[in-house]
Amino acid sequence: MAFCDLFKEFQPIRVDGNISLRQHEPEKDARPLWEIYCDEENFKYFSGYRKPHDWNKEGAIRAEASRVKGFKGKREYSWVVTINGEVVGQIQLFNFTNHNTCAEVGYFIKRKYWNQGINTKVLIAVCKFGFRVMGFERIEAIAHVDNIGSNRTLQKAGFTKEGMLRKRFYLNDRAEDGNMYAIVKEDLGLRGIKG
Numbered sequence: 001m002a003f004c005d006l007f008k009e010f011q012p013i014r015v016d017g018n019i020s021l022r023q024h025e026p027e028k029d030a031r032p033l034w035e036i037y038c039d040e041e042n043f044k045y046f047s048g049y050r051k052p053h054d055w056n057k058e059g060a061i062r063a064e065a066s067r068v069k070g071f072k073g074k075r076e077y078s079w080v081v082t083i084n085g086e087v088v089g090q091i092q093l094f095n096f097t098n099h100n101t102c103a104e105v106g107y108f109i110k111r112k113y114w115n116q117g118i119n120t121k122v123l124i125a126v127c128k129f130g131f132r133v134m135g136f137e138r139i140e141a142i143a144h145v146d147n148i149g150s151n152r153t154l155q156k157a158g159f160t161k162e163g164m165l166r167k168r169f170y171l172n173d174r175a176e177d178g179n180m181y182a183i184v185k186e187d188l189g190l191r192g193i194k195g
């Protein structure tokens with residue numbers, strides 16, 4: 001399938017019996033995702049994070065609608081992560097480069113669900129989709145050096161640490177280091193497998 005045709009119809013992913021990935025539904029997802037964004041601990045390694053102000057329904061819906069717009073504009077593929085229907089996080093492929101053979105992945109999970117192996121399963125499922133369906137050769141991620149959960153989930157999902165990017169993050173009024181990770185198609189043994 002041509003790369004641009006991938007954005008005609010959004011494809012959800014069933015990760016396992018409980019965990020599913022689906023497209024953002026702005027009206028429905030605005031509140032639960034806003035609640036996650038309000039947890040500063042969840043975003044302490046995100047450059048540019050600003051804690052949301054008081055609940056503002058229109059603003060939150062607009063923020064969610066921008067994810068759908070990003071998909072329609074072929075700039076990103078962003079899934080809402082649900083467990084038995086509850087919204088617990090987000091994962092997205094974006095920054096498509098090198099003739100759409102390379103993408104970056106970003107993610108977060110609600111704190112109450114950390115360290116139960118959820119993101120690792122989700123990340124593996126999204127990488128398989130990225131390689132098999134979207135045709136990527138390489139998927140990259142950058143994790144702050146102190147972000148243990150993110151470094152660990154990337155390693156568990158089969159990413160290789162390719163180096164350290166000095167002063168890659170701007171946090172707490174200073175530049176801090178990040179680890180550069182990538183996974184290539186061959187790492188999942190998917191060469192030759194079609195979507």
Ligand SMILES: CC(C)(COP(=O)(O)OP(=O)(O)OC[C@H]1O[C@@H](n2cnc3c(N)ncnc32)[C@H](O)[C@@H]1OP(=O)(O)O)[C@@H](O)C(=O)NCCC(=O)NCCS
Pocket residue numbers: 041042043045106107108109110113114115116117118119120121142143144147148149150152153
């Ligand atoms: C990064 C994140 C998505 C991981 O999600 P998750 O569902 O907890 O991930 P998993 O449970 O699959 O893997 C996390 C691993 O880190 C380990 N871990 C986390 N904190 C740890 C700590 N302080 N010390 C040692 N290990 C730790 C967990 O034990 C687990 O490894 P294990 O299965 O070998 O025990 C989640 O922590 C998160 O949302 N963080 C905030 C957002 C964020 O930083 N996103 C990434 C930006 S690059």
